[in-house]
Amino acid sequence: MAEALGKKLAGDVFESFSAGTEPGTQINPDVVRLMKQVYGIDMELTQHNKPLSDLPAVDIVVTMGCNVQCPTLPCSHREDWGLDDPSGKEDGVFLTVMAQIEEKVLDLKRRIQTGELE
Template sequence: MFMKPKVAFICVHNSCRSQIAEALGTLFASDTFESYSAGTEQVPFINPDAIKTVLEVYQYDMTNQYSKTLDKIPDVDIVITMGCNVICPFLPCRYREDWGIEDPTGKSAIDFIDTANIIYKKILDLKFRIETGIIT
């Protein structure tokens, strides 16, 4: 029986890129992996521009998501860091990679859409690599 791997998308504040990745992972890859997001710090709310972008572009409502720290997610199999230019604390996993995505916070709506589209493509690529056994 196939056990879906748990994937953690990690960022500093868990308010924008990692939240978008959790949402798009849930929307487009939940048949292949479980998506979680967390940060090294917690903030009071998710970036409103991230919520708006995912809703407008992908028709997915992120309003039930919330910022959480690493200790608030289950043990994971795969860790994806979003490119925060900080040293992430050790999070045990079988596989890890960094996506190196620039934070669109404080930038234009087009920057948010571009960021979401980059994450979308990376989610589909991750899904393919898991399904074909490239990542085990």
């Protein structure tokens, strides 16, 4: 969700990449369905699950929380968004997390644009 929303909402300011500590074989079908409904993003066409080793060098690392211990990646700025993992829960929980990610992506975009991260 974060990669897709980053590309849609802040692609003019930063590149978004996402990877998992234990990526599955497919993107969660609930995420695919809801992202298409709410944002018109077809994640099956634009994204795939990938391991951390597939990421390019990055300046900013954002971890989602989700009760996962994330390894350290070299970067100039790091923050954790402390989100709950909606997997296996009802649509309302996914929609809440999607809205939180949207808000945080837009805030990160603003902070980059205003130089608050330098």
